Amino acid sequence: MIVTKIEAATNAKYKVYIDGEYAFILYKKELSRYHIAAGQELEEGVWQKIRTEVIGKRAKLRALHLLNDMGRTEAQLRQKLERDGYTTDVVEEAVSYVKSFGYINDENYARIYIDNRKNRKSRKEIFANLLQKGIDREVVERVFEECYEGEDARKAIAQILKKKHYDPETADRKETQKILGYLSRKGFGYEDIFSVSEMLDIYDKTV
Numbered sequence: 001m002i003v004t005k006i007e008a009a010t011n012a013k014y015k016v017y018i019d020g021e022y023a024f025i026l027y028k029k030e031l032s033r034y035h036i037a038a039g040q041e042l043e044e045g046v047w048q049k050i051r052t053e054v055i056g057k058r059a060k061l062r063a064l065h066l067l068n069d070m071g072r073t074e075a076q077l078r079q080k081l082e083r084d085g086y087t088t089d090v091v092e093e094a095v096s097y098v099k100s101f102g103y104i105n106d107e108n109y110a111r112i113y114i115d116n117r118k119n120r121k122s123r124k125e126i127f128a129n130l131l132q133k134g135i136d137r138e139v140v141e142r143v144f145e146e147c148y149e150g151e152d153a154r155k156a157i158a159q160i161l162k163k164k165h166y167d168p169e170t171a172d173r174k175e176t177q178k179i180l181g182y183l184s185r186k187g188f189g190y191e192d193i194f195s196v197s198e199m200l201d202i203y204d205k206t207v
Contacts (some may be wrong), residue, residue: 001042006031009085018042024055025085051090059086059094067103074099074106075134106135110143118147120159122188157188 004073005017014023016036026036028132034046059081066080074095081091112131117126123144130140166179 001044001047003038003040003042005121006036006038014083014086018047024050024086024090026054029194055090056093059090060097063094064103067098071109071112072131073105073109073135074104077104081135091109097181099134107143108138109133110135110140111147114143114147119155121156122183123148124188128152131196136154157183 003016003020004020005015007015007017007071009015009025012027014024014028015025016031026034026207030050031037034050036042043075050155062084063081066077067147077098078091081094082088096105113130114126127140127144131137156198157159160183161179164179164182166175168176
């Protein structure tokens with residue numbers, strides 16, 4: 001194996017290319033420690049040592065740090081590690097490592113996400129957000145069945161009306177139409193919007 005190129009990634013880190021392909025990122029002192037220089041041969045034993053004891057270990061620690069910093073889906077963790085410069089095989093190992101300890105679980109993530117938002121956002125909006133975070137559609141659908149009860153959407157609508165300081169007794173027709181349009185755009189179903197509107201006696205202001 002030949003080190004074909006070394007280029008700066010930051011002031012302290014350098015990208016190393018082997019046989020023309022990107023391989024890993026090392027600190028300057030690590031380049032010196034392993035005698036890595038452009039045009040030089042890299043022995044298999046040295047490569048394996050770097051891959052296992054430096055890059056692999058660093059990726060696992062990075063994954064743990066990212067999860068400790070904030071909850072993430074598996075897809076989000078993969079994307080972050082890839083942006084940090086780890087190759088696909090290293091990312092796979094790091095993800096498998098944290099999953100083996102139960103540190104990452106898309107189903108639990110979705111359950112917590114829904115529980116924290118179902119009283120203030122529509123199902124449609126929450127569903128779309130979870131898919132955007134890379135969670136499998138089947139997982140999202142399964143957790144939705146567990147987390148949602150019939151009144152949740154109406155509770156969320158009532159919370160939004162309260163947050164926006166909507167007062168059905170003082171609101172005029174224009175204001176009422178605006179708030180109902182907002183609820184519709186947020187993804188709430190007509191039946192739920194109508195039900196809350198009827199209970200608050202605001203539907204009549206739109207007809």
